[in-house]
Amino acid sequence: MGRQPWRRRCIRRLHRLGRHLCRGGEGAQERNPLIKCFIVEPEGAAAAAGETVTRPEHPIQGGGYAMPDLPFLKNAPVDGYLQVSGDEARETARLLARSEGIFGGFSSGANVAAALRLLRGDQSGKTIAVVICDSGLKYLSTDLWS
Secondary structure (H helix, E strand, O other): OOOHHHHOOOOOOEEEEOHHHHOOHHHHHHHOOOOEEEEEEEOOOOOOOOOOOOOOOOOOOOOHHHOOOOHHHOOOOOOEEEEEOHHHHHHHHHHHHHHHOOOOOHHHHHHHHHHHHHHHOOOOOOEEEOOOOOOOHHHOOOOOOO
């Protein structure tokens, strides 16, 4: 994440979701200790959260592939773990396409679903940054767009 959000004083609290943003979380938390970093994992494959993998066949690609010791998470400031089902990721990706014109894949749907869950909970009213980590192109032959 670049310096631009830090220049704009309108961002009071920024929450980081997903593995893509956690890598920069440590530096961001040094600038603002109110920043939180959450890891989003597939339901049933939350190995980074220390859970037993029971659903390795989940459709959410890029979700760590059920590996508990990912090098990019070493020393990452993790404030919480969120699990999203494949169905929830699929429906949220479709909603993004219909409502916002954002053509993302399963992991993008999972990240946004997790952000929405945070906003419905104790993070209500906060600012959340979400990465749309891929386009939906490689999923045209899957059930994401059927």
